Amino acid sequence: MLAFLIKRIGNAVLVMLTVAFFAFLIFRFLGDPVEMMVNESATQSDRDELRARLGLNEGFLVQYVRFVGNAAQGEFGLSWRNQQSVIGLIAERFPATFELVIIATLLSLAIGIPLGVFTAIGRGRWWAESLQFGSIIGVSLPSFLVGILLILIFSVSLGWLPGYGRGDVVNLGWWSTGLLTQSGRAAVVLPSLSLSLFQITLVMRLVRAEMLETLRADFIKFARARGVRRRALWFRHALKNCLMPVVTLTAMQVGNLIAFALVTETVFQWPGMGMLFMQAVTFVDIPVMAAYLCIVSFIFVTLNTFVDIAYAVIDPRLRAA
Amino acid sequence: MNPASHSPALEVKGLSVEFPTRRGMLTALSDVSLTIARGEILGVVGESGAGKSMTGMAVLGLLEPPGRVCAGEIHIGGKRTDNLDNDQMESVRGRMVGAIFQDPLTSLNPLFSVGQQLIETIRLHSDRSRADARAHGIHLLKQVGIPGADERIDHYPHQFSGGMRQRVVIALALAGNPQLIIADEPTTALDVSIQAQITTLLRRLCREQGAGVMLVTHDMGIIAETADRVAVMYAGRIIEIGSVEDVLARPKHPYTRGLMGSIPALGARVERLTQIDGSMPRLNAIPPGCAFNPRCSAVGPRCLKARPVLVPEAQGAVACFIHHGGVA
Numbered sequence: 001m002l003a004f005l006i007k008r009i010g011n012a013v014l015v016m017l018t019v020a021f022f023a024f025l026i027f028r029f030l031g032d033p034v035e036m037m038v039n040e041s042a043t044q045s046d047r048d049e050l051r052a053r054l055g056l057n058e059g060f061l062v063q064y065v066r067f068v069g070n071a072a073q074g075e076f077g078l079s080w081r082n083q084q085s086v087i088g089l090i091a092e093r094f095p096a097t098f099e100l101v102i103i104a105t106l107l108s109l110a111i112g113i114p115l116g117v118f119t120a121i122g123r124g125r126w127w128a129e130s131l132q133f134g135s136i137i138g139v140s141l142p143s144f145l146v147g148i149l150l151i152l153i154f155s156v157s158l159g160w161l162p163g164y165g166r167g168d169v170v171n172l173g174w175w176s177t178g179l180l181t182q183s184g185r186a187a188v189v190l191p192s193l194s195l196s197l198f199q200i201t202l203v204m205r206l207v208r209a210e211m212l213e214t215l216r217a218d219f220i221k222f223a224r225a226r227g228v229r230r231r232a233l234w235f236r237h238a239l240k241n242c243l244m245p246v247v248t249l250t251a252m253q254v255g256n257l258i259a260f261a262l263v264t265e266t267v268f269q270w271p272g273m274g275m276l277f278m279q280a281v282t283f284v285d286i287p288v289m290a291a292y293l294c295i296v297s298f299i300f301v302t303l304n305t306f307v308d309i310a311y312a313v314i315d316p317r318l319r320a321a
Numbered sequence: 322m323n324p325a326s327h328s329p330a331l332e333v334k335g336l337s338v339e340f341p342t343r344r345g346m347l348t349a350l351s352d353v354s355l356t357i358a359r360g361e362i363l364g365v366v367g368e369s370g371a372g373k374s375m376t377g378m379a380v381l382g383l384l385e386p387p388g389r390v391c392a393g394e395i396h397i398g399g400k401r402t403d404n405l406d407n408d409q410m411e412s413v414r415g416r417m418v419g420a421i422f423q424d425p426l427t428s429l430n431p432l433f434s435v436g437q438q439l440i441e442t443i444r445l446h447s448d449r450s451r452a453d454a455r456a457h458g459i460h461l462l463k464q465v466g467i468p469g470a471d472e473r474i475d476h477y478p479h480q481f482s483g484g485m486r487q488r489v490v491i492a493l494a495l496a497g498n499p500q501l502i503i504a505d506e507p508t509t510a511l512d513v514s515i516q517a518q519i520t521t522l523l524r525r526l527c528r529e530q531g532a533g534v535m536l537v538t539h540d541m542g543i544i545a546e547t548a549d550r551v552a553v554m555y556a557g558r559i560i561e562i563g564s565v566e567d568v569l570a571r572p573k574h575p576y577t578r579g580l581m582g583s584i585p586a587l588g589a590r591v592e593r594l595t596q597i598d599g600s601m602p603r604l605n606a607i608p609p610g611c612a613f614n615p616r617c618s619a620v621g622p623r624c625l626k627a628r629p630v631l632v633p634e635a636q637g638a639v640a641c642f643i644h645h646g647g648v649a
Contacts, residue, residue: 218427225381225422225503226442226493227415230407240432315432316477 001319004312012305017068019297023290024067076291081283086291089276094295095176096166097265097272101257103192105250108199113239113246115200116207121234123212132208138201147194147267154190162187164269191268195261199253206249210242217241243314251307255300328399330501330533331357331380331418336393336403338372338379340604347604349375349388350557354631357533359500362524364536364548364565366580368601371554373537377503379403380535381420382410398500416446419494419532423506425486429478435462435489436474439496446497461492465522484515491522495530502527505537520547541584545569550637553577556601556612563637573639575617611642619643 034051042050051057055066070076076086115131122128155163167183169176178184214220215238223237262274273292280288312318338350350372357363365373378384380395382402395403397417405413414420422428430438439458443449449457455474462470465488478486487507494502504523508516524547527534536548544551545565552562553574561574572578582595599616602608608615610625617624621643629640639645 218422218424219430221383222420222422222428222490222493223430224383225414225420226438227411227413227445227497228441229411229445232441237430237433241430316434317431317479 001312004319005309008305008308012301015301016294016298019301020068020071020294021064023071023293024064026293027067027286027290028063071291071294076294077287079280079285079288081279081285081288086287089288090273090291090295091174092176093271093273093276096178096270097258097261097274099178100188100192100195100264100270100272101254101261103188104196104199104257105254107192107196108203108253109246109250111196112200112203113207115204116242117211117234117239119204120208120211120215132205135201135204138197139205141197143194143198144263144267146197147191147264150190150194151267161189163190166271191264191270194267195257195264199257202249202253203246206245207239207242210245211238214238214241240314244311247307247310247314251303254303255296258296258299328396329356330359330361330398331355331535332394332396333376333380334394334396336376336379336395337391338375338384338388339391340388344605348557349604350379352630353393353554353557353559355552355559355562357501357535359531359533360528361550362527362534362536362548364538364544364551365554366539366541366544366551367554368539370601370604372557373539373554374505375557376554377420377505377535377537380501381414381418381503383414415442415497415499417497417499418501418503419497419499421487421490421494421502421504421507424510425483425490426510428490429486429493431478434475434477435481438493439474442493442496458492458496461495462489464495464526465489465492466518467492483511484518487511487515487519488522491519491526495526498530500532502532502534503537504534506539507536508543509538509540516543517546523547541569541580553580556607557604558612558640559631560613560640561637562631563639567636573634573637573644574613574641575619575643576613579616617643 034047034054034056038047038050055063074087078084079086079089119128119131151163154161162183165187166178167185167187168181169178169184170180178188211234215234220233220238223233228237258273261270261272262278264270265272265274276288277292279285280292333353333355336350336353337348340347340349353372353376355363355376365376367373375384375388379390380397380402382405384390390403393403394401397413400413400417402410402413402417429435433441436455436458439461440451440454443454443457444451447454459470459474462474467473467485467488473481478489481489491507502523507523508519511519520543523534523536526532536544538544548565550563551565551568552559553568553576554560555576561568561572561577568577569581572581576597579595579597583597597616602612602615608625610623610627611617611620611629614620614624623642623646627642629642629645631638631640632645
């Protein structure tokens with residue numbers, strides 16, 4: 001198990017170094033940072049001095065190593081657009097997006113998995129078939145439409161939940177969370193539901209298909225012959241054999257959720273990273289984009305490493321690998 | 322000892338199983354009757370589709386829907402089980418009747434250790450504590466001949482060889498201490514050298530535990546070595562039943578004779594093995610009269626009209642007009 005962990009983490013570090021290399025390439029070679037940073041009245045000696053101060057005269061490898069070292073400490077320099085520290089800008093926005101995505105993911109698992117199990121074991125019954133049919137609608141509705149509908153029903157007509165913003169936020173120093181206040185929790189309901197609806201139906205359909213497959217397996221028949229009760233058969237023996245693809249799907253979808261969050265954040269006026277990156281792209285704000293590339297890759301790589309570890313926890317056959 | 326312990330391990334009376342299909346009702350088993358005493362091994366032989374596995378599944382209450390028992394009774398250890406509902410049947414399986422299936426590679430859940438599956442089964446059928454159940458699990462593994470049971474109990478199915486896995490499956494079948502074991506082709510997926518070990522084990526456990534065993538197989542060699550009595554099935558019916566020595570040495574039904582003739586004997590030099598021409602009819606195309614009549618070399622006029630029933634004899638029972646009436 002230890003060798004397995006070391007191998008997986010080693011892989012993750014290698015991928016991150018590669019990503020950092022590309023981030024460094026765009027940072028260093030897309031336009032001239034000195035041109036972008038100095039004002040128009042700067043003299044050539046000012047420029048040379050800045051160039052030396054930024055270390056741009058040194059060798060390629062030295063610069064790359066320094067970039068990686070800084071990035072590892074969260075130092076991505078100043079935004080070219082508003083001269084604020086990039087990591088500060090991101091730290092301000094990241095918690096909002098992260099909380100939204102995590103809650104949407106948890107919702108999709110908490111609702112999608114039981115629904116999948118029930119539609120599989122109730123196959124042929126009217127309620128299971130109508131759920132299965134209803135899920136097609138869930139898959140086909142675009143996220144912004146769902147968001148607008150949710151606002152219309154729960155916020156405008158019924159007035160139960162706020163339709164925009166993040167509510168009151170508690171600052172924990174390095175993290176700002178909306179989950180500790182009443183208004184913050186109320187505010188996260190609609191956007192996370194809107195973001196997760198697609199995932200819920202996806203997870204449900206996946207679990208249903210996997211369950212139907214697994215329930216035909218010999219070991220299920222043998223478990224029945226041993227006298228295992230149906231409940232344990234479904235939720236212990238069969239469901240555990242269905243979890244691998246669910247874990248894979250979830251990890252891949254977290255990336256998609258961060259991307260989809262852009263739309264949801266716009267609809268719900270959610271103060272997340274979405275707008276920050278839209279602006280960075282519009283103004284060719286390279287440091288922000290490089291930081292974005294590194295941070296999103298970091299999330300992906302971390303998740304995938306966890307997925308590999310989760311595989312090994314679920315399936316004993318993979319532990320030796 | 323309670324009075325139920327005097328009743329046979331299994332008693333099946335007039336069992337019929339049917340499958341409703343779009344083109345009418347298919348009768349997969351008709352009028353099957355058999356008894357297995359405690360400590361006795363009954364072999365059930367026949368070609369694929371003769372209904373031998375179906376009989377085992379019906380006893381376990383595990384017929385695939387829409388198949389269902391439409392007539393007859395099943396008594397396990399003196400208790401009638403064919404009329405129980407799903408919940409009641411769950412407490413019969415494992416506790417009164419255990420099962421061993423063909424493929425040990427797929428019978429065990431790959432994601433749970435052998436110990437987890439043993440402890441689960443033991444605790445389903447007794448009120449032992451977890452530690453107690455584990456100790457009993459190790460005992461069972463030793464009983465089925467797994468070396469190093471103390472360590473092996475924490476291993477996963479993929480860490481066992483095929484033969485060892487079938488031993489684990491047998492330990493699981495024994496975990497609820499059932500009085501009847503349905504062994505459905507328990508050795509078919511194993512190497513020949515392992516087959517003998519498994520049948521010897523089955524035989525020993527059957528004697529030690531006083532459990533009846535229904536040994537479903539198509540391998541006459543296994544029957545000859547292992548079983549006490551044998552039932553021969555053809556097209557959903559039992560056509561001959563009797564002690565192994567009797568049926569193997571003096572088969573009475575033409576089909577059984579054909580089966581025996583198609584087995585090569587060691588030592589005897591035979592130019593050609595006899596074979597039974599044709600194949601068993603499909604369930605939707607069973608001919609009128611005796612189901613074996615198209616393939617029977619001794620067929621008479623009565624065989625084409627009426628269906629023979631099992632007639633008890635001094636030794637066993639046979640369903641054949643030719644045998645009973647000389648010229649039918």
